[in-house]
Amino acid sequence: MSRTSSAPTTRFWEGKSLHDLTEAEWESLCDGCGKCCLHKLEDQDTGEVHYTNIACRLLDTGSCRCSNYPGRKRLVPDCVKLTPDDIKTLTWLPSTCAYKLVDEGKPLPWWHPLESGDPNTVHAAGISVRGRCVPEKRAGDYEDHIVTWPW
DSSP, rough: OOOOOOOOOOOOOTTTTTTGHHOOOOOOOOOOOGGGGEEEEEEETOOOOOEEEEEEETEEETTEEETHHHGHHHHHHTTOOTTTTTTTTOTTTTTOOOOOHHHHOEEEOOOOHHHHHHHHHHHHTTOOOOOOOOGGGGGGGGGEEOOOOOO
């Protein structure tokens, strides 16, 4: 029987720390949900983070991937480049974030492309921001775009 899935035959993310991943392995952990590329508002008094449906100007809202990943820090200076050391401190990462899950020793969900072998399962499962976000240039008042999606 031929294998039709492009899922990896080795499950490199199991039993490895985030610090031990190669660059390619690290990048493949991103499920392409796009949630980390949405603007967040932080209450200065309480520190509470409010999530919006406003996409970073570089987010391709169809693919939920950065349209200029190599140049993102130059074009959007406050873009956060995730590192293994940041995962525990970035409390605004979604609960489904593979970096968080791997760091906590939890399994990846069935819809994660590394599990399914299909980059579209994150969209089919309704996890991504596809069809649920607006470009920042059309957003207007950010407070009008606060969302309470499952994070």
